[in-house]
Amino acid sequence: MATAIIIGVGPDQGLGAQLCKRFAAEGLNILVAGRTKPALDAVVADIVAAGGRATAVVADATVEADIVALFDKAGADLELAIYNAGNNTPGKIIDMETGYFEQSWRVVCFGGFLFGREAVRRLVPKGFGSLLFTGASASLRGRSGYGAFNSSKAGLRTLAQAMAKEYAADGIHVGHVVVDGPIGGEKIMKRFPDAAGREERLISIAGIVDGFVFLHKQPRRAWSFELDVRTSQESW
Amino acid sequence: MATAIIIGVGPDQGLGAQLCKRFAAEGLNILVAGRTKPALDAVVADIVAAGGRATAVVADATVEADIVALFDKAGADLELAIYNAGNNTPGKIIDMETGYFEQSWRVVCFGGFLFGREAVRRLVPKGFGSLLFTGASASLRGRSGYGAFNSSKAGLRTLAQAMAKEYAADGIHVGHVVVDGPIGGEKIMKRFPDAAGREERLISIAGIVDGFVFLHKQPRRAWSFELDVRTSQESW
Amino acid sequence: MATAIIIGVGPDQGLGAQLCKRFAAEGLNILVAGRTKPALDAVVADIVAAGGRATAVVADATVEADIVALFDKAGADLELAIYNAGNNTPGKIIDMETGYFEQSWRVVCFGGFLFGREAVRRLVPKGFGSLLFTGASASLRGRSGYGAFNSSKAGLRTLAQAMAKEYAADGIHVGHVVVDGPIGGEKIMKRFPDAAGREERLISIAGIVDGFVFLHKQPRRAWSFELDVRTSQESW
Amino acid sequence: MATAIIIGVGPDQGLGAQLCKRFAAEGLNILVAGRTKPALDAVVADIVAAGGRATAVVADATVEADIVALFDKAGADLELAIYNAGNNTPGKIIDMETGYFEQSWRVVCFGGFLFGREAVRRLVPKGFGSLLFTGASASLRGRSGYGAFNSSKAGLRTLAQAMAKEYAADGIHVGHVVVDGPIGGEKIMKRFPDAAGREERLISIAGIVDGFVFLHKQPRRAWSFELDVRTSQESW
Numbered sequence: 035m036a037t038a039i040i041i042g043v044g045p046d047q048g049l050g051a052q053l054c055k056r057f058a059a060e061g062l063n064i065l066v067a068g069r070t071k072p073a074l075d076a077v078v079a080d081i082v083a084a085g086g087r088a089t090a091v092v093a094d095a096t097v098e099a100d101i102v103a104l105f106d107k108a109g110a111d112l113e114l115a116i117y118n119a120g121n122n123t124p125g126k127i128i129d130m131e132t133g134y135f136e137q138s139w140r141v142v143c144f145g146g147f148l149f150g151r152e153a154v155r156r157l158v159p160k161g162f163g164s165l166l167f168t169g170a171s172a173s174l175r176g177r178s179g180y181g182a183f184n185s186s187k188a189g190l191r192t193l194a195q196a197m198a199k200e201y202a203a204d205g206i207h208v209g210h211v212v213v214d215g216p217i218g219g220e221k222i223m224k225r226f227p228d229a230a231g232r233e234e235r236l237i238s239i240a241g242i243v244d245g246f247v248f249l250h251k252q253p254r255r256a257w258s259f260e261l262d263v264r265t266s267q268e269s270w
Numbered sequence: 271m272a273t274a275i276i277i278g279v280g281p282d283q284g285l286g287a288q289l290c291k292r293f294a295a296e297g298l299n300i301l302v303a304g305r306t307k308p309a310l311d312a313v314v315a316d317i318v319a320a321g322g323r324a325t326a327v328v329a330d331a332t333v334e335a336d337i338v339a340l341f342d343k344a345g346a347d348l349e350l351a352i353y354n355a356g357n358n359t360p361g362k363i364i365d366m367e368t369g370y371f372e373q374s375w376r377v378v379c380f381g382g383f384l385f386g387r388e389a390v391r392r393l394v395p396k397g398f399g400s401l402l403f404t405g406a407s408a409s410l411r412g413r414s415g416y417g418a419f420n421s422s423k424a425g426l427r428t429l430a431q432a433m434a435k436e437y438a439a440d441g442i443h444v445g446h447v448v449v450d451g452p453i454g455g456e457k458i459m460k461r462f463p464d465a466a467g468r469e470e471r472l473i474s475i476a477g478i479v480d481g482f483v484f485l486h487k488q489p490r491r492a493w494s495f496e497l498d499v500r501t502s503q504e505s506w
Numbered sequence: 507m508a509t510a511i512i513i514g515v516g517p518d519q520g521l522g523a524q525l526c527k528r529f530a531a532e533g534l535n536i537l538v539a540g541r542t543k544p545a546l547d548a549v550v551a552d553i554v555a556a557g558g559r560a561t562a563v564v565a566d567a568t569v570e571a572d573i574v575a576l577f578d579k580a581g582a583d584l585e586l587a588i589y590n591a592g593n594n595t596p597g598k599i600i601d602m603e604t605g606y607f608e609q610s611w612r613v614v615c616f617g618g619f620l621f622g623r624e625a626v627r628r629l630v631p632k633g634f635g636s637l638l639f640t641g642a643s644a645s646l647r648g649r650s651g652y653g654a655f656n657s658s659k660a661g662l663r664t665l666a667q668a669m670a671k672e673y674a675a676d677g678i679h680v681g682h683v684v685v686d687g688p689i690g691g692e693k694i695m696k697r698f699p700d701a702a703g704r705e706e707r708l709i710s711i712a713g714i715v716d717g718f719v720f721l722h723k724q725p726r727r728a729w730s731f732e733l734d735v736r737t738s739q740e741s742w
Numbered sequence: 743m744a745t746a747i748i749i750g751v752g753p754d755q756g757l758g759a760q761l762c763k764r765f766a767a768e769g770l771n772i773l774v775a776g777r778t779k780p781a782l783d784a785v786v787a788d789i790v791a792a793g794g795r796a797t798a799v800v801a802d803a804t805v806e807a808d809i810v811a812l813f814d815k816a817g818a819d820l821e822l823a824i825y826n827a828g829n830n831t832p833g834k835i836i837d838m839e840t841g842y843f844e845q846s847w848r849v850v851c852f853g854g855f856l857f858g859r860e861a862v863r864r865l866v867p868k869g870f871g872s873l874l875f876t877g878a879s880a881s882l883r884g885r886s887g888y889g890a891f892n893s894s895k896a897g898l899r900t901l902a903q904a905m906a907k908e909y910a911a912d913g914i915h916v917g918h919v920v921v922d923g924p925i926g927g928e929k930i931m932k933r934f935p936d937a938a939g940r941e942e943r944l945i946s947i948a949g950i951v952d953g954f955v956f957l958h959k960q961p962r963r964a965w966s967f968e969l970d971v972r973t974s975q976e977s978w
Contacts, residue, residue, distance in 0.1 A: 098840050127855070127905055128862045132806050135855050139847060143893060147835070147843050154836045176903030184904045185851060189897030195884030196892045197835055202502045218491070234491065241492020248484045254502040255454070255470065256477020261497055266438045266490040334604050363619070363669055364626045368570050371619050375611060379657060383599070383607050390600045412667030420668045421615060425661030431648030432656045433599055674974040690963070706963065713964020720956050726974040727926070727942065728949020733969055738910040738962040 035063045035087065037111040039104060041095055041149060042118030042168070043068040043077060047220040049168065049213075049239055050118045051077045056243045057250075058086035062114060067091045067104055095119040095145030105152040110160075114250055115153040117146050118168045120190075123183045135182045142186035147193060150208075154201050161205040164250045167194045169260075171214040171270070198259045207257050209249040213242060214264035235267045271299040271323065273347040275340060277331055277385060278354030278404070279304040279313060283456040285404065285449075285475055286354045287313045292479045293350065293486075294322035301344055303329045304355075331355040331381030341388040346396075350486055351389040353382050354404045356426075359419045371418045378422035383429060386444075390437050397441040400486045403430045405496075407450040407506070434495045443493050445485040449478060450500035471503045507535040507559065509583040511576060513567055513621060514590030514640070515540040515549060519692040521640065521685075521711055522590045523549045528715045529586065529722075530558035537580055539563045540591075567591040567617030577624040582632075586722055587625040589618050590640045592662075595655045607654045614658035619665060622680075626673050633677040636722045639666045641732075643686040643742070670731045679729050681721040685714060686736035707739045743771040743795065745819040747812060749803055749857060750826030750876070751776040751785060755928040757876065757921075757947055758826045759785045764951045765822065765958075766794035773816055775799045776827075803827040803853030813860040818868075822958055823861040825854050826876045828898075831891045843890045850894035855901060858916075862909050869913040872958045875902045877968075879922040879978070906967050915965050917957040921950060922972035943975045 038057050043050035043066050051073070054064045058081040066074045066081075066088050074090035081088040091107060093100040095117075105112070120142035125134065150165055157163035173191040176184045191210055198208035216222050218236030245261045252258060264270060274293050279286035279302050287309070290300045294317040302310045302317075302324050310326035317324040327343060329336040331353075341348070356378035361370065386401055393399035408416055409423040427446055434444035452458050454472030481497045488494060500506060510529050515522035515538050523545070526536045530553040538546045538553075538560050546562035553560040563579060565572040567589075577584070592614035597606065622637055629635035645663040648656045663682055670680035688694050690708030717733045724730060736742060746765050751758035751774050759781070762772045766789040774782045774789075774796050782798035789796040799815060801808040803825075813820070828850035833842065858873055865871035881899040884892045899918055906916035924930050926944030953969045960966060972978060 126908060127859050127901075128866060128909075130855075130859060132856065136852065139852070139897070143897065144844065144847070147838075147890075147893070148840065151835050151838060158836060176900045176905070176907065178904060178908040181901050181904035181908065182855075185855070185897040185901035188900035189847070189851065189893040192884045192896035193835075193889050193893035196886060196889035197884070199506065199884060200834060200886040200889065201836075202504070205502060207502070236491070238489055238491035241489050244484075244488070244492065245494065248480075252480070253474055253477050255472070255474035256480065256499050257502060258481065258497050258499055261494050263492050263494055266441060266443070266493060268438070270435065362672060363623050363665075364630060364673075366619075366623060368620065372616065375616070375661070379661065380608065380611070383602075383654075383657070384604065387599050387602060394600060412664045412669070412671065414668060414672040417665050417668035417672065418619075421619070421661040421665035424664035425611070425615065425657040428648045428660035429599075429653050429657035432650060432653035433648070435648065436598060436650040436653065437600075671978065674976070677974060679974070708963070710961055710963035713961050716956075716960070716964065717966065720952075724952070725946055725949050727944070727946035728952065728971050729974060730953065730969050730971055733966050735964050735966055738913060738915070738965060740910070742907065 035111055036113045037063040037108050038114035039065045039067060039108050040116045040118060041067040044073050045220040046076060049217060049219060049242055052239045052243050053116055053246055055081060056247060058088055064088040065091050065108055067093045069094055096140045098148055101148045101152050105156055112156050114164045116166045117149045119145050124179055125182060126179060127181045130182060138182040139186045143189040146190045150197055154206055157206050158201060158204045164207045166209045166246055166249055169210045169212040173212055205254060209258060210260045211245050212260060212262040213237060214262055214270055215268045235265055237263060237265055271347055272349045273299045273344050274350035275301045275303060275344050276352045276354060277303040280309050281456040282312060285453060285478055288475045288479050289352055289482055291317060292483060294324055300324040301327050303327045303340055305330055332376045334384055337384045337388050341392055348392050350400045352402045353385045355381050360415055361418060362415060363417045366418060374418040375422045379425040382426045386433055390442055393442050394437060394440045400443045402445045402482055402485055405446045405448040409448055441490060445494060446496045447481050448496060448498040449473060450498055450506055451504045471501055473499060473501055507583055508585045509535045509580045510586035511537045511539060511580050512588045512590060513539040516545050517692040518548060521689060521714060524711045524715050525588055525718055527553060528719060530560055536560040537563050539565045539576055541566055568612045570620055573620040573624050577628055584628050586636045588638045589621045591617050596651055597654060598651060599653045602654060610654040611658045615661040618662045622669055626678055629678050630673060630676045636679045638681045638718055638721055641682045641684040645684055677726060681730060682732045683717050684732060684734040685709060686734055686742055687740045707737055709735060709737055743819055744821045745771045745816050746822035747773045747775060747816050748824045748826060749775040752781050753928040754784060757925060757950060760947045760951050761824055761954060763789060764955060766796055772796040773799050775801045775812055777802055804848045806856055809856045809860050813864055820864050822872045824874045825857045827853050832887055833890060834887060835889045838890060846890040847894045851897040854898045858905055862914055865914050866909060866912045872915045874917045874954055874957055877918045877920040881920055913962060917966060918968045919953050920968060920970040921945060922970055922978055923976045943973055945971060945973055
């Protein structure tokens with residue numbers, strides 16, 4: 035059964051969880067990967083209850099052994115791998131601890147390298163499959179107060195672009211979805227109790243997921259590398 | 271009945287004609303616009319034969335009165351407008367006639383302004399609708415031998431980006447599809463008899479059309495401005 | 507005597523006039539070109555009074571015959587050509603007159619084509635020389651309220667980039683200076699009487715001129731195409 | 743005496759050493775920093791012999807304590823800091839060792855963070871000074887075979903851009919020089935014995951150094967963030 039690995043899965047109303055549910059509904063077996071077992075289990079339970087197939091895999095995106103084991107678990111049916119790990123890491127450079135800058139890179143960019151490398155190691159021999167990354171407006175330019183996150187996200191995007199070119203002729207579709215603005219998910223709803231009232235300014239998670247599905251289904255004579263997604267209310 | 275205007279329609283196996291047929295199949299009434307009546311009529315006949323609805327409108331994309339009349343014909347049901355006019359205009363600047371440079375801009379960029387302006391004049395009062403432009407790799411950078419086309423396409427893309435920002439809050443979704451490479455359509459098949467043998471290197475028209483459909487259907491909390499499309503064999 | 511053509515010359519405290527004076531001080535004979543004879547004459551008088559050499563040439567940047575005559579006047583000593591014509595053309599697309607959009611392109615981009623073409627026609631046979639363009643932040647992206655100017659400036663920049671690639675091997679250095687923000691010149695001083703008080707936010711004309719001089723003097727084994735210039739107070 | 747720290751100094755005919763010599767000739771006291779003591783000593787000896795002032799400081803750009811000590815040594819006279827560390831790290835992602843990818847980032851990007859942070863910690867209280875980074879064409883886009891280097895360099899460039907915006911209002915000028923192509927230095931001359939014969943295709947080190955000097959001397963009402971440098975023979 036065609037299998038997808040999706041890493042960076044957290045709360046149900048987050049992008050990772052909704053990517054899992056949608057691709058399960060599209061008929062793929064999902065390896066639901068992240069750091070928090072109960073969150074993963076909840077996603078798996080919902081998928082199974084809806085008649086789909088999924089397995090929770092606890093994995094730290096920055097730990098090579100975890101990522102190798104995750105891809106080993108997927109086996110020969112792997113057709114889709116999505117790297118959705120990495121949180122925003124704001125802060126001014128002048129005040130920044132060394133470990134904070136490094137950790138930003140480790141989760142956002144280094145984890146993307148480990149994940150991407152293991153994906154192409156499995157997909158290139160098959161000659162097809164998709165490798166998709168979650169980006170942000172931070173991926174495209176530096177901004178005051180976001181140097182660490184900007185640097186890491188730009189590093190990830192440029193890595194993804196290099197991989198897109200490096201493995202296209204092998205039949206591997208590498209894509210990058212630029213999420214430009216706050217997502218209407220659980221994190222933001224909890225932090226800003228008034229968020230529901232300004233929902234028009236929060237990107238629809240289902241809409242972002244549509245973008246990933248669109249990229250995954252593209253025929254190899256019409257691949258997109260990049261897709262930006264924002265609300266009609268966003269300034270850019 | 272929801273109506274689309276699609277301008278830049280030529281031979282059946284070209285992007286314009288296939289955009290018309292697909293959006294007709296999606297249930298829209300299509301105004302099939304271009305300069306060559308028989309080509310337009312053929313597209314309309316096919317749409318009608320398939321149970322859809324379409325009307326041929328002879329219009330020159332660079333003539334203001336033609337564009338105003340075209341949009342007047344669409345009336346209040348307009349929901350989608352696609353600007354697909356404009357051919358490549360190669361040539362070195364040192365040898366270039368003034369009229370050639372101007373004509374490149376007139377078809378590629380000025381026509382896009384006329385079309386885009388008339389579209390927002392009709393769509394803004396309704397508060398929704400899509401305005402989509404066909405771009406090219408030429409839209410993104412200058413290249414030796416393509417200065418006129420690069421200049422015109424970059425002018426169109428930047429205009430589209432300004433319009434995307436200017437009318438988003440009014441509910442109008444402006445998008446730009448970057449077609450990166452040769453299209454597997456009639457023009458190229460006729461010019462290069464061996465093209466069929468290297469189909470893998472020619473972008474799938476159906477795949478490009480998928481991109482336009484995807485953009486048009488996005489919810490306003492998850493709009494994309496730009497989508498690049500190329501084959502797995504393209505160097506970029 | 508090494509000769510420069512500088513077009514887009516207006517008031518003394520403007521970029522065009524200051525470019526003329528600096529390159530005259532650097533030892534070049536200057537053809538001071540623009541539409542307003544008295545302004546050109548004033549610049550020439552100052553240059554001559556300072557011991558330099560200059561001639562006023564009334565020319566409309568959008569008129570082919572004017573531009574050809576201007577380059578004919580420079581003759582075989584031409585070594586530098588600077589295109590500094592073109593004003594900002596704000597306005598929403600929905601309200602814009604067709605002629606306004608066209609005129610924006612004609613001055614900003616089409617004039618740049620005429621000027622650039624005549625420059626390479628004279629410089630390529632010599633095997634050296636610089637062709638420099640004045641850009642703006644508008645050259646780099648579309649923005650609400652500036653669609654016409656953005657489109658024209660992006661068209662000019664991309665043309666310049668194509669020319670840079672097309673004529674580099676012939677020894678012609680094409681460059682583009684992105685002026686990012688308001689210039690501390692006469693226009694702004696007159697419009698905003700308080701401008702002097704916020705001089706720190708207005709780009710130093712002398713500093714911009716430094717950039718043009720720097721580009722012109724670069725050896726051919728170390729050419730820059732683009733230079734951005736802004737004040738330390740600018741948001742970007 | 744106004745002091746500069748320049749890190750990433752190697753052989754005499756390399757960019758780092760030539761930056762040291764030029765800024766010493768411009769009257770600055772130079773801290774010549776790198777990993778190889780004899781190379782640093784040779785540069786210092788030449789500077790001193792020419793009447794300048796310089797000190798060799800062995801420092802590993804990736805070691806926090808080294809960088810802190812380096813800036814401590816510069817003391818209150820620091821006015822310029824240049825990060826020139828980092829070599830190309832080619833290789834396909836599919837074959838790449840984890841440590842190789844990490845080390846590429848550590849030297850190219852993480853070292854730039856440490857260096858930049860220490861620089862702004864010293865310069866912001868003074869209210870002026872320049873922080874300049876050496877970039878590459880790799881900084882701008884991903885390319886097959888260069889994923890690690892592309893990712894690291896893009897991470898550095900975006901960090902530099904964020905810092906440029908973050909510290910401009912504090913009077914700190916952050917700049918980034920994009921070296922687009924092979925440099926005509928010792929490394930390449932040794933690897934390719936025929937390099938001298940194709941000198942026209944190798945970027946002039948003196949020309950790159952000119953760019954750094956130009957950026958450092960810009961007045962704060964006319965700062966550039968980025969400068970690209972290439973030969974007239976380069977394809978781009």
